[in-house]
Amino acid sequence: EAGVTQSPTHLIKTRGQQATLRCSPISGHTSVYWYQQALGLGLQFLLWYDEGEERNRGNFPPRFSGRQFPNYSSELNVNALELEDSALYLCASSLDRGRSGGYTFGSGTRLTVV
């Protein structure tokens, strides 16, 4: 069974540009979660999508947005990039909104803003 796949693996952008990160969940998983992992800050919750709808978002500005497609894959968009957006962005997926267990994470996209 394929795990959660994220692309690209690495992304380098200039301050002010836009970044698009992609995530394909495990087959059958309807929920997708996005987390930001910055150095020393652990994993900060960004967004949760389930059945195509945004269900919850973390304490991040509106320039962090995303969507979930009918095949449950998801896209995270970061507009007007700032230097402090440099981080590892992790996507996770789960069955039944995670109620039967934990999340399965992908290996992440390393975003560097210069």
Place this chain on the structure above:
Amino acid sequence: QQQVKQSPQSLIVQKGGISIINCAYENTAFDYFPWYQQFPGKGPALLIAIRPDVSEKKEGRFTISFNKSAKQFSLHIMDSQPGDSATYFCAASDQTGANNLFFGTGTRLTVIP
């Protein structure tokens, strides 16, 4: 505001020793407490999890101890091995509510041969 507080930030243990990582939370609505293990270049992987109806859960060398009244839980790694060297994250969620997993800041464990 950090929903889950984790300590220590880093831990060095001799091979064969016991590694102990502690976490504390405030939200009494949390009802699911997993631990994740992350190796460099990889995403976190679920290691073991506990729900508040039990005080301890053991899987192989890994044990979670849970103290509901103190709102604390900990991970014990018995007979620690160099292959256990990784970053460990505790987490908590309210599965009947918003259902977001809130993570601690992580503990970098190094097991010395």
